[in-house]
Amino acid sequence: MGYQVRTIKADEWQQVKELRLTALADPIAPVAFHETWHNASNYADDVWRVRTERSAAGTDMTTYIGETAEGTWAGMVVVLVEPSGQGEPKGEDASLDLDTAHLVAVYMRPEHRGTGLARQLFDAAIRWSWELESPRIERVRLWVHEDNVRAEGFYRKLGFVRTSASAPDPKAPSRTEFEMALPRPDGGGTR
Template sequence: MGYLIRPVKADEWKRLKELRLAALADPVARVAFDETFEVAAGRPDELWQERARRSEEGDVALTFVGESEDGSWGGMVVVLFEEGEAVPQTQVVGAFVRPEHRGTGLARELFEAAIEWSWGLAEPVVERVRLWVHEENVRAEALYRSLGFVETGRTVVNPGNSGAVDREWAVRRA
């Protein structure tokens, strides 16, 4: 199955909202999110419109979607430029692939687009791309490792489950 990997456009905010809610409703994927379905579903349309608008502008945050040949969205990933950090970096968040698109290579394509966008930023030059992964998400860890990410040793308590840990992974500019 082939995908067009592209940024979300401002007028696609309703589709963006639907995809995010699908991610939060997915029992496998929701472990990776700091937000619940109920909270996200209650957010005003203006928030979704702003997220889609920022993605189209693409200067500090970008949401990539994988659009299949029939026009449906199989998954997404968000990449954010993190200002004020000691090392210029971006962070990948909000990664999700619909169950029927898992195992197709879509997740890899989405992450490659996020990393490529990060390396393409001109000022400041991004030195690393990072992400946080739930300690039990071994499938995601395998993908990140294959893309060149390594564990940094930093951990945080998972915001949605105080008994779980998220680990930081990062890839540095070659």
């Protein structure tokens, strides 16, 4: 199956809302996302509009989607830019002195899993990160729940490795999330 991988447009907030709520209703959501369907489903439309417009601007964040020939949004990944010292600390995160791109909201509809779409989305998100002129991204990171074994395996295939940072899952503090990072190929860092 072929996909067009592209960034979202400012007026596509309804599609963003639909895909995000679908992701949060998926059985994997408890180990994949911190946001809950219940909370997100109660957001006013303006929240979705602002999120979409900010992402479409592509300055401090961007969202990539994979779209089928029929126009279905099959998957997504969001990239957040975290200039050094401004990342969201979790656990003992010593890497905040690096300009970082943080991948979040990774989701593929079940019928599109295993098709290569996730790799296409990650390739686009990572390429966008390396191409930023300011800040110059030194690493791309994400967090993976200890019970999300399939996702961690996929991230490892892309070159991500666990760093020394970990944190309790805010929804289930007895469970752990691990940071994984991909250093800049031309001299970036990982800690």
